[in-house]
Amino acid sequence: MSATTPTRAGAPVRVAGLGVRLPDRVVTNDDLAKVLDTSDEWIRTRTGIRQRHVAAPGEATSDLAAAAATAALDDAGLTVADVTAIIVATTTPDHTIPGTAPLVAARLGSEAAAFDVNAACSGFIYGLRVAAGMSATGDGAVLVIGAETLTRVVDPTDRSVAVLFGDGAGAVVLVPDDTASFGPFSLGADGSEPSMLWTASGGTRRPVDAVVLEEGSHFLTMRGGDVYRNAVSRMAQGARTVLEEAGIGVEDVDLFVGHQANVRILDAVASRLGLPSERNHVAVDRHGNTSAASIPLALADARDQGRLHDGDTVLLAAFGAGLTWGAGLLTWKDTP
Numbered sequence: 001m002s003a004t005t006p007t008r009a010g011a012p013v014r015v016a017g018l019g020v021r022l023p024d025r026v027v028t029n030d031d032l033a034k035v036l037d038t039s040d041e042w043i044r045t046r047t048g049i050r051q052r053h054v055a056a057p058g059e060a061t062s063d064l065a066a067a068a069a070t071a072a073l074d075d076a077g078l079t080v081a082d083v084t085a086i087i088v089a090t091t092t093p094d095h096t097i098p099g100t101a102p103l104v105a106a107r108l109g110s111e112a113a114a115f116d117v118n119a120a121c122s123g124f125i126y127g128l129r130v131a132a133g134m135s136a137t138g139d140g141a142v143l144v145i146g147a148e149t150l151t152r153v154v155d156p157t158d159r160s161v162a163v164l165f166g167d168g169a170g171a172v173v174l175v176p177d178d179t180a181s182f183g184p185f186s187l188g189a190d191g192s193e194p195s196m197l198w199t200a201s202g203g204t205r206r207p208v209d210a211v212v213l214e215e216g217s218h219f220l221t222m223r224g225g226d227v228y229r230n231a232v233s234r235m236a237q238g239a240r241t242v243l244e245e246a247g248i249g250v251e252d253v254d255l256f257v258g259h260q261a262n263v264r265i266l267d268a269v270a271s272r273l274g275l276p277s278e279r280n281h282v283a284v285d286r287h288g289n290t291s292a293a294s295i296p297l298a299l300a301d302a303r304d305q306g307r308l309h310d311g312d313t314v315l316l317a318a319f320g321a322g323l324t325w326g327a328g329l330l331t332w333k334d335t336p
């Protein structure tokens with residue numbers, strides 16, 4: 001049932017394939033409690049996280065991304081030769097220069113357009129927005145990969161952040177399809193307070209030197225409470241905007257796949273929207289916060305659990321450092 005008159009349609013694009021790569025090593029809350037002043041009980045009750053995957057020494061973001069992309073192409077029944085662009089959403093690139101996407105493209109054997117999107121934890125939705133536009137306007141099959149090794153930029157001795165993050169990658173292949181719809185999207189950013197969630201040093205503002213290493217200011221820090229409040233309000237705001245623009249109500253949403261930072265944030269967003277909890281997909285318990293990888297990982301997880309059906313309306317929403325936020329509506333189509 002339509003709630004309002006639609007003002008924006010989605011792009012005629014569908015997800016043709018989904019693929020993931022989670023590092024082999026699983027670190028449980030009890031494992032962390034052996035080396036940090038924390039407990040399984042604290043982590044579970046504050047975040048819903050039970051375990052996370054951690055990249056092996058030497059395993060970088062592009063390694064995870066390439067594996068997820070290969071799986072997504074296999075899933076779509078396509079080869080890399082079919083792909084015209086490769087977008088990697090990441091905030092933990094292999095190197096500052098070059099971007100991670102060209103490395104992934106080379107690994108896949110492609111000379112297609114390849115570029116990174118850094119919108120932190122919202123990066124995958126930003127990447128999808130760009131890819132949907134490209135795919136719908138002549139570029140054909142486009143790969144979007146969310147890939148992160150957040151555990152590399154977190155101080156392992158800082159319990160306030162070390163327990164929250166995990167590593168992983170998820171990828172989708174978007175293809176044009178006149179019978180499908182991806183969007184509308186709503187994206188936003190407020191960069192007036194970057195220190196709410198950031199790595200203070202290690203960029204051009206303050207390059208790494210001996211003092212930075214001594215104080216550890218190249219590690220990620222955040223004001224958890226402020227991040228929490230903004231995450232809830234911005235994700236709900238983005239979600240309301242896309243529902244309104246699509247002219248549908250929350251009762252029309254079959255599944256909500258939000259950025260998997262914290263189960264309490266997901267619950268609070270669902271509650272603000274009036275969305276029943278059984279339509280809120282949770283994967284953060286097993287993945288931790290994997291930033292730009294969290295939505296494709298959760299989407300694949302939902303499909304594995306039989307929660308995505310042909311024609312379903314899926315609401316995506318994310319929030320991240322920047323601040324950045326975004327939401328989008330996907331009509332799920334089973335691959336013919």
Ligand code: COA
Pocket residue numbers: 037038039042043046047121159160161163164222223224225227228231261262289319320321
């Ligand atoms: N184990 C045990 N205690 C911890 C801890 C840990 N891993 N991390 C912090 N604490 C302590 C703090 O030192 C503080 O102690 P104090 O009160 O003695 O100073 C206390 O726990 C804070 O507890 P509380 O205020 O109840 O925490 P919270 O309910 O605000 O939860 C977060 C903290 C970080 C889980 C929560 O703010 C959050 O999820 N924020 C968003 C984080 C996020 O998702 N970031 C990425 C967004 S993309």
